[in-house]
Amino acid sequence: MLFRINTLQKATYILATSKPWHKPMLAKYLTNESQFLWANDPEQLNDLVSKEKNIRYIFFLHWNWLVPEILWKKIECVCFHMTDVPYGRGGSPLQNLIVRGHKETKLSALRMVQEMDAGPVYTKRPLPLEGTAQExxxxxxxxxxxxxxxxxxxxxxxxxxxxxxxxxxxxxxEQSELPETGDIGTLYDHIRMLDAPTYPLAFIEYGEFIVEFSDADVQGDELSASVRIRKKQNQGEI
Known part of the structure; x- marks a missing residue:
């Protein structure tokens, strides 16, 4: 049974996101921004839920943690998935779409349920896939x-x-390493699909170093890119 808000009080909405690029969008795209609260990690989210009593929705925009059952059963939780579900449920949707040659997709807004990305759909909107991952x-x-x-x-x-x-x-x-075969288009897609803050960039290993690539551009049969070189270290999932 979902939690129902008191209709005599102003509703509150929580935006749960682990990515910094969402916050500047609040004032630009939402007309009732004063009703929104931010959570950047599970601790902040749990604190807000424990204090706020009139939460209508929790919107998850790029969240890195499992949402507990007790939360999505109590409050209507909405996640956004970058595929035309049920196609493409699961992890790394952007990269998996580009690897498969997709040029566009759908952004699906889903109600959260037990199974990942399996919830009912509020709406789907077209989403082009050109440009870097950040774009x-x-x-x-x-x-x-x-x-x-x-x-x-x-x-x-x-x-x-x-x-x-x-x-x-x-x-x-390790799948971020540049492929050794293919064509210029393949290399371009590989670099651009990983080119975003907090993500492991496309790379090659050179001795004790990692050579990372970003800002890819193709002119004719040549590809240019920015290069960063650093010592080897562990990279996170995407």
């Missing part, structure tokens, strides 16, 4: 805020997903 994430962020405003205005009921699920696997750090 795509900013585009998806803007679209997410537009959906958030639409949901607050309309309170839609989500509908179950239709079709056979296709599951994406979360990419491993």
């Amino acid at each position: 795509i994430y900013l585009r998806a962020g803007k679209l997410s805020f537009e959906i958030i405003q639409w949901m607050i205005d309309n309170h839609p009921e989500p509908v179950p997903q239709q079709g056979e699920p296709v599951i994406f696997k979360r990419r491993r750090p």
Whole structure:
């Protein structure tokens, strides 16, 4: 049974995100920004939920942690997934889409349930996949805020997903290494799909060093990119 707000009080909304690029979008895309609270990690989220008594939605925009069942059963929790679900449920959706040759996708707004990315759908919006990962994430962020405003205005009921699920696997750090075969287009896609803050960039190993690539550009049959060299260290998942 979902928690229902007191309609005599002003509703509160929580934006839960682990990525810094979402915060500047609040005032730009939401008309009722004063009703929003931010959570950047599970501790902040738990603190807000324990204090606030009139939460209508919690919106998860790029969240790195498992949301506990006790939370999504109590409050309507909404996540945004960068595929046309049930196609592409699972991890690293952007990179898995580009690797598979997709030029566009859908941003799906889902109600959270026990199974990852399997919840009913509030809406889907077209999302082009050109540009760097950062450019795509900013585009998806803007679209997410537009959906958030639409949901607050309309309170839609989500509908179950239709079709056979296709599951994406979360990419491993070593998969960011540049491929040794293919063409210039393949290299370009590999570099751009990893080019965003907090993500492991495309790289090659050179002795004790890691050579990382960003800002890829293709002119004719040549590719240029920015290069950063550092000592080897562990890289995180994407």
